[in-house]
Amino acid sequence: MLMQVQCPGDKIIEAIRNSEISHTESQLLVDLILNKQQEHSIITDEWSEGKSDPVQKLKKQLAEREKQVAEGQEALTAVQAKLKEIRMEQQSEKSQLLQLLNSSSLRQKRIQELEDLRNADSANFEMVVEENKALKMQMNQLEAAMITLQETDAHFKAENLQLGEQLQLLTRQRKEQDTNYQNLLIKLQALESNHSYALSAAQEETRRLSEQLMLTTSTLAQEEHKNEMIAQLQSELLQLKEERCEQINGSTEVTKNQEVQILNLTTEISFLKLQLTKFQQTLHEEEAKYLEDQKAADQKCKLLESEIEEHRSKNDQLRKKNWKLVEALKAAESRNATECHKSTQVEVHEAVDTHQNNTAEMVKLKLQADHYRNALDESVTTLNALQDQIVAEESTWRSLLAEKDEEIRDLKTQCIPEKTALTPNPPDSNGVQFAFKCIEKSLPVIIDELENKISTLESQLAGEHENLNVAKPLNTQPHTPENNFVSRQELDATCIKLSSQLKLQKEFLENESSQNNDVANCLKVETRNEPTEY
Structure with missing residues (x-):
């Protein structure tokens, strides 16, 4: 800080412009500049009263000491704030690292699963080849x-x-x-x-x-009374016999x-x-x-x-x-169409x-x-x-x-x-x-x-x-x-x-x-x- 005080103001202004400071650091710089402005007014007043007074010298030294202590405290608070920020950043980095580790383990598991699937697919492919041979037979x-x-x-x-x-x-x-x-x-x-x-x-x-x-039975009675017909009948009978x-x-x-x-x-x-x-x-x-x-x-x-x-x-x-x-x-169609x-x-x-x-x-x-x-x-x-x-x-x-x-x-x-x-x-x-x-x-x-x-x-x-x-x-x-x-x-x-x-x-x-x-x-x-x- 003393080195910065001894430096010219133009360099400090350029350094502040070019540096990346946080909100707390910018607030500390504003406070320091305000205090410095007040101190300049007090010093000028005291300096005008008496330059040769030893008490004044002591007071001046005491003021300087207090100023240094205040600056040290301010620097300490700034360092503490910076430390907190670093710790927060470290914790965030740790969490990110844990996330990376978890993602890497998940990736390894996924890779292992993919390898297992590839092995299973190769085994299934061999089985399908064997089944194709059996089907051909x-x-x-x-x-x-x-x-x-x-x-x-x-x-x-x-x-x-x-x-x-x-x-x-x-x-x-x-x-x-x-x-x-x-x-x-x-x-x-x-x-x-x-x-x-x-x-x-x-x-x-x-x-x-x-x-x-x-007819013959009816004519028998009549033929009994006709004896005169016997001769004729006998002759007819002889003819009938011959026939x-x-x-x-x-x-x-x-x-x-x-x-x-x-x-x-x-x-x-x-x-x-x-x-x-x-x-x-x-x-x-x-x-x-x-x-x-x-x-x-x-x-x-x-x-x-x-x-x-x-x-x-x-x-x-x-x-x-x-x-x-x-x-x-x-x-087989469901496996490999x-x-x-x-x-x-x-x-x-x-x-x-x-x-x-x-x-x-x-x-x-x-x-x-x-x-x-x-x-x-x-x-x-x-x-x-x-x-x-x-x-x-x-x-x-x-x-x-x-x-x-x-x-x-x-x-x-x-x-x-x-x-x-x-x-x-x-x-x-x-x-x-x-x-x-x-x-x-x-x-x-x-x-x-x-x-x-x-x-x-x-x-x-x-x-x-x-x-x-x-x-x-x-x-x-x-x-x-x-x-x-x-x-x-x-x-x-x-x-x-x-x-x-x-x-x-x-x-x-x-x-x-x-x-x-x-x-x-x-x-x-x-x-x-x-x-x-x-």
């Missing part, structure tokens, strides 16, 4: 599975084509059987019409005979021809029996073959079912894998869609197979129903024929004693002969129809043999249980139908032959009884 597996599915699809399509061809063959066979059934119905209607015509003729003849019997002998000779020739025809029919029936036995043997052999084929087909069906179960399990596994792949792709993952996702979705389409096609094929199976079952049921209907109609016609035969036999038994009792009346014998002639005329027609039936049955047997020969090479093809079942059912049905028709024809021939024998016996009895009575 799974995609290769899916492509292989798709190839196998395409092969199975082609196999199913081929089987579907085979089923369609077999269904067409079955429909053709069914149409042929329908045509045969219609032909049989037409033949039955023709037989019915012929039989009804013969029955109506026989009934008409019996009615006429009954009328003639009534009767001629008719008997002709009838014997007819009966011989009928017997020859019956013998021919019996030989044909025996030949048909032999063919039937051979056909039954072949049928038994074919049944054994079909049983073996059915067993093989059942085994194949079981194998196919096991393969279907395996395919189902594989499909379930593929579905699970596809879902896992979709989930993994979603996770790159174009590679998008392409893999598209491929996986396409694989899933194709797999679903394949499963849908498999379901459609199964539904088509079930539809074909139901259609075949319905056709078999309709064929069985038609066969039952034919058997029922044949049984009804057989019962009607038996009833009409019994009626004819009853009429014959009624006519024979009446004829023996009424031999003098020639119209009676002529009526019976007319009835027998009608029956004899109807017999060749019936025999021709029976021969036609036998020929049709032989043609049906030949057709069945051809079908069996056609079915033999088909057996080499892969059979399904439905085809084996239907073919076996059809063969059994045709065998039963043919055997029943043959039995019916045999019985009908036996009945006709017995009727012919009865007619021949009746004619022989008549020829024997007429000469003795006359």
Whole structure:
């Protein structure tokens, strides 16, 4: 401070102007300047009073000392204020330093977290790379599975084509059987019409005979009183005997021809029996073959079912894998949405869609197979129903024929004693002969129809043999249980139908032959009884 006092005022003023001082320092300078101004006024006053007085000197020194003390105190207060400011600045610097330290620690923590995240991202990237490799391997597996599915699809399509061809063959066979059934119905209607015509003729003849019997009984009383007519009647009887002998000779020739025809029919029936036995043997052999084929087909069906179960399990596994792949792709997309993952996702979705389409096609094929199976079952049921209907109609016609035969036999038994009792009346014998002639005329027609039936049955047997020969090479093809079942059912049905028709024809021939024998016996009895009575 003393150095500053001794300095000139211009320098002090320049120093104050150039220096940076605080508010307190500027206040101290103002106070010092004011005090200095007052001191100058006091000193000048005292100096003027007495320069040589020692007391004044002492006072002057004391004043100077007090002034120095005051200046020292002022300097001390200034230093203290400066110290406070320094302390405040130090505290602010300490707080700033603490803030810097805290921020640096936070930055280090953030850096550590970023490093951890970088390490985690690198690990995740490696995991994604591994997952991509696994996905590529799974995609290769899916492509292989798709190839196998395409092969199975082609196999199913081929089987579907085979089923369609077999269904067409079955429909053709069914149409042929329908045509045969219609032909049989037409033949039955023709037989019915012929039989009804013969029955109506026989009934008409019996009615006429009954009328003639009534007339003869009414004329018997009148003829007893007419003895003059005996000679004329005897002559007429002789003529009638001659005519009767001629008719008997002709009838014997007819009966011989009928017997020859019956013998021919019996030989044909025996030949048909032999063919039937051979056909039954072949049928038994074919049944054994079909049983073996059915067993093989059942085994194949079981194998196919096991393969279907395996395919189902594989499909379930593929579905699970596809879902896992979709989930993994979603996770990979959330982690790293790159174009590679998008392409893999598209491929996986396409694989899933194709797999679903394949499963849908498999379901459609199964539904088509079930539809074909139901259609075949319905056709078999309709064929069985038609066969039952034919058997029922044949049984009804057989019962009607038996009833009409019994009626004819009853009429014959009624006519024979009446004829023996009424031999003098020639119209009676002529009526019976007319009835027998009608029956004899109807017999060749019936025999021709029976021969036609036998020929049709032989043609049906030949057709069945051809079908069996056609079915033999088909057996080499892969059979399904439905085809084996239907073919076996059809063969059994045709065998039963043919055997029943043959039995019916045999019985009908036996009945006709017995009727012919009865007619021949009746004619022989008549020829024997007429000469003795006359």
